[in-house]
Amino acid sequence: MDYEYDTLMSMLQTSVSKHLMDEHYTLIWANDFYYRMIQYPREEYESLFHNRPDLYYPYHGYRDEWEKIVAAVTQMLAGGRSGYSLTTRMPVKGGGHIWVRFVATFTNEYINGCRVSYTSITNIDDLVRVQQDQDITYNSLPGFAARFRFKRNHEIDVWDSNDQFNGFFGSPEDHGAFQALLKREMKANERAVVEHRREIERGDPVRMLLKLHGKDGQTAWLQTQGECVDWMGGDPVYLFIFIDITDLTDLKEMQRELEEQAQQLREALALAESATRAKSDFLSHMSHDIRTPMNAIIGMTEIASNHLGDTKKVSDCLDKITLSSKHLLGLINDILDMSKIESGKMVLSDDVVSLAEVMENTVAIIQPSIKERHQKFSIRLHDIHHEYVSSDALRLRQILINILSNASKFTPAGGSVTMEVEERELLSSGFVDYRFTISDTGVGMKPEFLSRIFDAFIRAQDSRTDKTEGSGLGMAITKKMVDLLGGTIAVESRVGQGSAFTVCLPFRIVDAPGDEAPGPSDLCGLRILISDDDGMVREYTVEALRELGVEGEWADSGKKAVEMARAAKEAGRPYDAVILDWQMPGQDGITTARQIRGEFGPGLPILIFSSYDWTDIMDEAAAAGVDGFLSKPVFPSTLCRGLRRYVLRQLPEALEQPQSWDFSGRRFLLVEDNDINREVAAMLLADLGAEVEFAGDGREGTGRFRASPAGYYDLILMDIQMPVMDGYAAARLIRAMPRGDAASIPIVAMTADAFVEDIAAAWEAGMNGHLAKPLDITVMKREISKLLTSE
Missing domain, CATH: 3.40.50.2300 (Response regulator)
Incomplete structure (x- = not known):
């Protein structure tokens, strides 16, 4: 289990490490990504630096960065904080550095009298370099731009600045501390900074109007806006942009540009912080979700070992171990799928896919969950003309199962889950568009969560769903798989009323295999009675029979079906078969089958069709005179095979029995x-x-x-x-x-x-x-x- 946990930590694509809060900030443990990020093998790092970051940073010439980290940790500990966050440079093997974002949490755990902390380190080097090299660079910003460190002793140091700033005020070597620069101007400028001291100490945005003189004596009125972009040793570091508004005719346009650039800066910073928070939250959730089934597996194994003579207790433990193992496997599969997709290594197959088979397998997988929660499950088909397409059957099935599983999971007992499949239109020659709509009467989703449902690592924070387990990756994986298949996915939801997911996928049409082609020649002239309480199912089934050359008539109840069968026989036009829905209100399919068999004898084939698992009723159905079963949804090929098998008797042994798995002699x-x-x-x-x-x-x-x-x-x-x-x-x-x-x-x-x-x-x-x-x-x-x- 430790191996699996470490593997999962490595796959998060972010550094996770554990440290002692001693004078060396000793590294206790780090995942593989930490060492990949600094480009040192674990063994070499331990040999050279003895797991001491205070040796690692100075060794590479970054003592100032290490002092910044020490100052931040010291200040946060002194202030009773529970952790800290910091943007800094991290040296890497071979020279140079990368920009990273530290997010650390101080724990109540102590080792040898020293407190323990956990640190997540996110590589934001690309983001920083984009800010430096593209739109948000100092030299591309309008006007003068510089970063200042506001010290607690009220001194203001210039950290760095753009060419426009240096051209007006002089190079960093010339202007030195900004405090001195201000003092050579009017006292009002110094007062402007002092008036905003409280906002600056909190890191809030500030705006000021300053009158300054350049290195050549020129005077300029500068509209100034500052955003806190970092902290150094507890001091805020601000990015200030100065717009020259001396020429008031350009003021409006310049203010607009200033706001746009400031917004870009805020959005870029928010993006990095949001990614760090999301991964940190995900790590917290996954740590809990992984350890929960692991605890059950280990605990139940121990209990079973202590009660080997109690077969009932051992059996109960084994059942719970199996359930927990399957849940743990699901979490691992989600993370593996997400890692595969994010790395661009997800490979799609391009096979001949039977949509009828995909739907049948999907229903078989989701049935246990539906049955356990006593939910109503229905499937409806619309205008299905092309059952065989070219696609990735595994991914298509995974998309449908992910959505159906969520629908069942977040729908209370007694609620309903419905899936509708519709062939919509030919997109172009040889291609068709399919729409899959899965709706439920579940708890629904709040608008603020709905807008982020397809983001990775996101789970709804809701008392109605807090006890529902999951990785927070299922919908993100589903969305990415839909994208890979060239489709779209949309969702509508209302709190307390339920949700509806719509997936549209393009498929290339392929010919059905020879033995699966629903040729109507041998079925023409048959008369079939359909009985189902769902009007859409009745109408679709009768239309599908008509396309096979079969005359279909329908009844909306078991009682009506008996009356119609009796009337047809008396009129000299008896039905060749009767197909009954299993779970009809009033008189169900088995009761109806028993009555028809009693009146018409053994010659009339009677079939039951249902989207539920009928294995529990096979013996009862056989005793009632049922010849066989058809799975919903009833595709034309399903009807074709069923009629040939049970009516024309082209296939042996109509009623399937559970298969015997005996490999004796092998x-x-x-x-x-x-x-x-x-x-x-x-x-x-x-x-x-x-x-x-x-x-x-x-x-x-x-x-x-x-x-x-x-x-x-x-x-x-x-x-x-x-x-x-x-x-x-x-x-x-x-x-x-x-x-x-x-x-x-x-x-x-x-x-x-x-x-x-x-x-x-x-x-x-x-x-x-x-x-x-x-x-x-x-x-x-x-x-x-x-x-x-x-x-």
Whole structure:
């Protein structure tokens, strides 16, 4: 867990360090980014400077910067402050420096009698250099510009100045302390500064009108505006801009330019401070969110170990460990995704995507959350004509799941979540626009949060949602993925009424696979009765049947469906099948199926369709006479497959039963260098009847395969990151061996490398499948079973 925590700290792209508040400000610990920022390897830094910053700064010729830091710390401690912030220069290896922003917090923790502090250091070098080199440079500002340090002894030092200032008053060597410069002018100028002393001591903006003489004796009336840009040893450092208003005809325009430049300065400073605060807040939240499930995992493990004889207690502990582990994995995945996106390394795939399959998988993933909260879940389709498109199915599914998960998470028990999918228009030849709208009746969002919902590290500060866990990255990741796919995302929300997210994505149309194409020729002439209490679902389903050449009629209740089926039979035009919604008010689908089966006997196919998980009612449905199930949303291909299977009987065994995962008699070779990972995988497979043999790295794995007779192993599970020989090289070597089963034996990557490019690399190395760690037992069983049955 410490390794994962340190890894997460390193991925924040900001320096985080822990210090003793002794005379050396001794460094106790720092993340990897700290050392990357100063360009020293950790070992070299410790060897040269013994973790003492008071040696590091003078060594590089920056003793004045170190004294500035010491002065700030000393003043804040003396004033009883809880921390400090400071903009300064940090030396780096090889000479030179970078501009950084320190934000430090003093804790109540003590080590050997010395107080401990935590410091976040943000690299703002680019921002400062932009200010220096582009729009906000001294030489580009209108009029004279200079920075002054207002000392507590009432002296005023010129820190630096632009060419216009130096040209009027003389070079820094000439004008020296600004206090002396003022004294050679009228007393009123000195009084102007004194009158604003209180505002200056607080760091507030100030404006003054001064009459000054230049180095050549010329006189100028200068309108002066100052902004506090830094603090040095507790003294405020101000940037002052002087506009010559001697020529009053130019006053208005010059004042406007002054305000614009001052606003640019404020915005630039606010940007740097906001970024620092956001990352600091995120670090605080993530520290809590990561340690919470870690505490549960460690605590429940200890409790289970102490109660091994109490199977009920152990089972409860294991359930809570599983829940906490999945939550921790979700946090890690969010941070990994965000890091990948921010670094520009997120790779999108371009595959043939079945929207029906994406929707079915999405619904299957979100169903447990909906069921646990007793929420109503409905899906509606509009004008779907192109089900198969080219896109990244994984990212599309992730976008929908992120939004649906939030909708369910922030909707109270008994509320509703609705997803609507609409094919809108052909954007150009071969392309179509899809709109996904996900709405809920949840708690809603305040306007001030709504405007920042897609920012990273942002979470709503609201008593209604404080207990809801999350990383604050989900919506930021969603927005960036939508952008990568070339789409748009918008949100509307009202507090207490709910929210609605709308995602529009362009897709390139592709042809359906041959066996999936919904050809109407074999379905023409069928008459189907649809019963659903949702009018939009009824109308869409009847229209989809019509496009398949099927005559569809609808009923708005179970009772009405029975009456219509009876009337059709009496009129000599019986229905070829009846499709019933499961959860209809009054008389549900199973009750209706039981009544129809009782009246019409076994010859009439009866199907149930629903967006809920029906595994709990399969036995009851079968007993009521139900032949099969269809998943909502009902795409045309879903109807086509269902009618061919259950009405035309083109596919065997209509009613699906839970699949049996029995690998008895199968022998697997597990190539894995980590003992614990090897034990976990072996035990899971052994519980399914498989015999498992081991190899500790790729070279040993290829040797075992080479030494075995052909057909000895049924499947190879291959880790990727291993010493001696990695999984890619091992897979290629096996495929190149001159033996009959080398080209055909299934090889499955089993690795923590889970991005799209990692999966592609496994395929390129000759592997047949990919399992991401930590292992999902259901996914593992399904993947292995699929490969074994396809032999």
